[in-house]
Amino acid sequence: MSAFTIDEVKKTFTNGEIEEEILKGVNLTLKEGEITALVGPSGSGKSTILTIAAGLQSASGGEIIFEGKDMTKMSQEEIRHIRATDFGFVFQSSHLVPFLTVEEQLQLMLDVSETKTSKKEQSKAIEEILKLVDMEHRKDAYPSSLSGGERQRVAIARAIIHRPKILFADEPTASLDTKRSKDVMELLQELTRTLHLTTLMVTHDEEMLPYADRIITMRDGYIVE
Amino acid sequence: MKIAWKEMKKSKAKFLILGSIIFLVSFLTFIISGLANGLSQDNAALIKDLPAGQFYLDEDANQTYNLSKIDEDVQKKTLADNPDATAFSIQMGFVNDAEDKQHSVAFVTSTDSDLFQNVREGEIILDRTLEDEGIKVGDVLTNNQFSGEFVVKGFVDQQKYSHAPVAFIQMKNYQEIYRVMEMQAIFIPGKDAPTISGVESFSNKEFLNAIPSYSAEQMSLNMIVWFLVIISGMLFAIFFYMMNVQKIGLYGILKAIGMKTLSLFRMIWYQMIVITVVALALSIALSQGFSIVAPEGMPFHLTLDTVFMLSGVFLVVGFIGATISGFQIKKIEPLQAIQQGEM
Ligand SMILES: Nc1ncnc2c1ncn2[C@@H]1O[C@H](COP(=O)(O)OP(=O)(O)OP(=O)(O)O)[C@@H](O)[C@H]1O
Ligand SMILES: [Mg+2]
Numbered sequence: 211m212s213a214f215t216i217d218e219v220k221k222t223f224t225n226g227e228i229e230e231e232i233l234k235g236v237n238l239t240l241k242e243g244e245i246t247a248l249v250g251p252s253g254s255g256k257s258t259i260l261t262i263a264a265g266l267q268s269a270s271g272g273e274i275i276f277e278g279k280d281m282t283k284m285s286q287e288e289i290r291h292i293r294a295t296d297f298g299f300v301f302q303s304s305h306l307v308p309f310l311t312v313e314e315q316l317q318l319m320l321d322v323s324e325t326k327t328s329k330k331e332q333s334k335a336i337e338e339i340l341k342l343v344d345m346e347h348r349k350d351a352y353p354s355s356l357s358g359g360e361r362q363r364v365a366i367a368r369a370i371i372h373r374p375k376i377l378f379a380d381e382p383t384a385s386l387d388t389k390r391s392k393d394v395m396e397l398l399q400e401l402t403r404t405l406h407l408t409t410l411m412v413t414h415d416e417e418m419l420p421y422a423d424r425i426i427t428m429r430d431g432y433i434v435e
Numbered sequence: 436m437k438i439a440w441k442e443m444k445k446s447k448a449k450f451l452i453l454g455s456i457i458f459l460v461s462f463l464t465f466i467i468s469g470l471a472n473g474l475s476q477d478n479a480a481l482i483k484d485l486p487a488g489q490f491y492l493d494e495d496a497n498q499t500y501n502l503s504k505i506d507e508d509v510q511k512k513t514l515a516d517n518p519d520a521t522a523f524s525i526q527m528g529f530v531n532d533a534e535d536k537q538h539s540v541a542f543v544t545s546t547d548s549d550l551f552q553n554v555r556e557g558e559i560i561l562d563r564t565l566e567d568e569g570i571k572v573g574d575v576l577t578n579n580q581f582s583g584e585f586v587v588k589g590f591v592d593q594q595k596y597s598h599a600p601v602a603f604i605q606m607k608n609y610q611e612i613y614r615v616m617e618m619q620a621i622f623i624p625g626k627d628a629p630t631i632s633g634v635e636s637f638s639n640k641e642f643l644n645a646i647p648s649y650s651a652e653q654m655s656l657n658m659i660v661w662f663l664v665i666i667s668g669m670l671f672a673i674f675f676y677m678m679n680v681q682k683i684g685l686y687g688i689l690k691a692i693g694m695k696t697l698s699l700f701r702m703i704w705y706q707m708i709v710i711t712v713v714a715l716a717l718s719i720a721l722s723q724g725f726s727i728v729a730p731e732g733m734p735f736h737l738t739l740d741t742v743f744m745l746s747g748v749f750l751v752v753g754f755i756g757a758t759i760s761g762f763q764i765k766k767i768e769p770l771q772a773i774q775q776g777e778m
Contacts (some may be wrong), residue, residue: 294693
C-alpha cells in the first residue's frame with residue numbers, strides 16, 4: 211500500500227542569469243510502516259526533494275500524490291493544513307520553542323494540528339509519547355536545560371504527538387554522537403512500526419542505514435537505485 | 436494564547452522595558468492633556484461651560500469680542516425673537532478689597548438669563564478662587580472707575596476667563612466702569628442659528644478660538660499629546676519589529692509545523708494588549724492620583740472621559756504599530772528558517 215508517491219519531480223533554482231536544475235525528475239514511492247532512507251553525496255538534492263515532498267517548498271514540475279491528491283496543485287492553505295495534521299518533521303537541529311517546556315511543546319503541536327480530543331486525553335497522549343521517547347522525567351524542563359540528544363527526542367515526540375501519517379526527517383542524528391544516534395534511530399524504527407508511520411529520512415551516516423527498511427541513493431538530482 | 440503569555444514570562448526583561456516605556460509615555464500624555472484641559476478651563480470655563488449654541492459679534496468687530504458693539508436695536512429685536520438669548524460683555528479689570536489689595540478679575544455682565552449669574556446693582560458674584568485669596572461674602576469691593584461699591588453676594592465654581600476669576604456685575608455698573616452702552620455679544624443656545632443682519636455668528640468652538648491665547652495654548656499642548664500618542668505607536672512597531680527579527684527562525688519553524696500566520700499575529704496582538712492594558716491601568720491610577728496631589732496653583736483638570744478616550748487611542752495605535760511590524764512575519768518562508776538554524 212502506498213501512501214505517498216513522488217512522480218517525476220523537478221526543481222530548478224535560478225541564481226541571477228543561471229538556471230540550475232537540481233532535481234531532474236525524481237520518482238519515489240514511500241510505504242506505510244517503513245523507513246525509507248535517502249543517501250547520496252552532498253549537494254545531490256536530498257534535502258531539496260525531502261522539503262518539496264513535505265510541502266515546505268514548491269516543485270518546478272512533476273506530481274506529489276498524497277492520499278490520492280496532487281499536492282503540487284494545492285493552495286498554500288491546503289498544504290499548511292496537511293503539514294499541521296498529516297505530516298511530522300524532525301530536522302538536523304531540534305528547533306524547539308525556547309520558552310516552552312517539553313510538555314508545552316507537545317501541547318502546542320496538538321493545538322496547531324487542531325486535535326479535537328479532550329484536555330484529559332491530550333495530557334494522557336503527551337504522557338505516553340514522553341514515556342515512549344523516555345523524556346517523561348523532564349516534562350517541565352525548558353530546551354536550554356536539555357542535552358542535544360534529549361532535545362532531539364523531544365523534537366521526535368513533537369513530530370508524532372498529533373499522529374501524522376508521514377514523518378519527514380532530515381539528518382535527525384547529525385548533531386548527536388554514535389550512541390545517541392543509535393538510540394534515536396531505534397526510536398524512529400519502533401515508532402514507524404507501532405504507529406504505522408511512513409517515514410522518509412535523509413542521512414549521511416552509514417551506521418544508521420541498518421535501521422532503514424529501504425535505502426535510496428541520489429546522485430546529481432536523480433535516484434540512481 | 437498560552438504561547439504568547441509564556442514568552443512574556445520567559446523574556447520578562449524585554450517586555451518590562453517596553454511596558455515601562457509605554458507606561459511613561461502614556462502617563463506623560465495624560466498629565467499633559469490634564470494640563471491642556473486645566474489651562475483651557477482656566478482660560479475659558481465661562482464660555483466652555485455654556486451649552487452648544489451660537490455667538491454673535493458685531494460685523495465690524497474683526498472677529499474680536501473686545502471691539503464688538505452690538506447695535507441696541509439689533510439686540511432688542513434678537514432678544515425679543517429668541518426668549519433664551521442673552522447679550523453679554525466681558526472686560527478684564529480689577530477690584531480692590533478693604534485692605535486696598537488689588538485682585539484681577541474678568542468683569543462679566545449680561546441681560547437677564549439663566550446662563551450667567553444675575554446680580555443686582557451694587558452687588559458682585561465672584562469665582563471661588565477669590566475666596567481662597569481671602570475675600571468673604573459680605574465684603575465690600577471697589578473699583579477706581581466706579582463711583583459706588585460692590586458687596587460680595589456669593590461665590591461660584593469654575594467661572595474663569597482668560598486665566599482670571601470672573602466677577603459678575605450688574606449691567607448698569609458695568610456700563611459705568613467701561614463707559615459703553617452697547618453689549619459685546621449675543622448668545623443663543625440651541626441648534627438653530629438664526630441669521631441676524633449686522634452681526635456675524637460663531638459656534639462655541641469658533642468663539643473659544645477667538646479668545647486671544649486660547650487656541651495658541653491649546654494647539655501646542657494638543658500637538659504634544661498627539662506626538663506622544665504617535666511615538667507610542669512607533670515604539671510598538673519598532674519593538675515588535677526587533678523582537679520579530681530575532682524570532683524569524685522560530686516563526687519559520689512554527690509555520691513549518693503548520694501554524695497559521697494569523698495565529699502568529701494573534702500572539703503579537705495578545706502581547707501588545709497585555710502590555711498596553713497594564714501600562715495604561717498604571718497611568719490612569721497614577722494620573723488620577725496626580726490630580727489629587729497636584730499643587731494648588733497648577734491648572735490640572737483630567738476627566739475620566741479624556742483618560743478613556745486617550746487609552747482607546749493608545750490601544751488602537753499600539754495595535755496598528757504591532758500589526759505593521761507583523762507584516763514581515765507574513766513573508767517568512769518556513770524553509771529559510773530551518774536552513775538558517777542549521778548554519
Ligand atoms: N534555495 C536554493 N537556491 C539555490 N540553490 C539551492 C537552493 N537550495 C539548494 N540549492 C542547491 O541545490 C543543491 C542540492 O541541495 P540539497 O540541500 O538538496 O543537497 P543535499 O543532498 O541535502 O546535501 P547535503 O548532504 O550537504 O545536505 C545544492 O547544490 C544546493 O546548492
Ligand atoms: Mg541536506
